[in-house]
Amino acid sequence: MVAQADSTKKVVGLIAGGRQFPVLVAKGVKEHGHRLVVAGFAGHTNPEVYPLADTHRELKLGQLAKLLEFLKENGVQQVAMAGTINKPGVMDIRHFDARAVKLLFSLPGKGDDAILRAVSTLLESEGMELVPPQTYAQGLTTPAGVLTRRQPDDREWTDLKRGAALARQMGAHDIGQCVVLREGIVAAVEALEGTDAAVRRGCELGGPGCVVVKVMKPGQEERVDLPSVGPDTVRVLAKGRGTCLGVEAGKSLFFDLEAAVHAADKAGIAIVGLTPADLNA
Secondary structure: OOOOOOOOOOEEEEEEOEOOHHHHHHHHHHHOOOEEEEEEEOOOOOHHHHHHOOEEEEEOOOOHHHHHHHHHHOOOOEEEEEOEOOHHHHOOHHHOOHHHHHHHHHOOOOOHHHHHHHHHHHHHHOOOEEOOHHHOOOOOEOOOEEOOOOOOOHHHHHHHHHHHHHHHHHHOOOOOOEEEEEOOEEEEEOOOOOHHHHHHHHHHHHOOOOEEEEOOOOOOOOOOOOOEEOHHHHHHHHHOOOOEEEEEOOOOEEOOHHHHHHHHHHHOOEEEEEOOOOOOO
């Protein structure tokens, strides 16, 4: 369904990373009738987003001053961030400009949420409104309940609850959003490698029957970094002979849900949109 155009045309800046999310957001911005200004990063951004933009510029990761200059010179009023960034690339500060280095080293913590919060605050201090990317790409929120034909068994429910509690504890330290475990034993915690790599590693270590849980960090900046999964996550889990995926309902994004559920049903994997009641929160 095509979104109805807003009565007031805006200039929307999209700070775009990889995969399909920035493309979905870009299409939504254009469907609303707004002008789209895209800032991308060499080696990170999905190039399919650029033809959708009214204007775009590709920068190197860490060129914060040039990013701000580009957005401001194009009169950007709203900014959304969408898409993945290769996290190990963030560790290479050789190409960071002075403003980015100053920002990075002013932070007491260097986790994803701390960095994104700092960038968000900086954008707002420059007079730009930060909006959640799902403002322009709706219908991606994970629904509650069991989403597959197969229900989790008792052991998987126990692992889901333990995994969610552990993920929140780690998240309080701004570490990852995802835990892989089996029989209560943790096989992997997501760090710089990202969810799919953590799932792959966890299944290799934990063996058949692993359970994957992904939830929001406590106090996470919801406008810029919600937990997300999709068919690739399910395929990685199936290849590793994992059996269950739990994602926080209403507070995470699930891309291509229908395709992911189909792949999970084919592999005998249970997928659950976890609610507070499920987790005894």
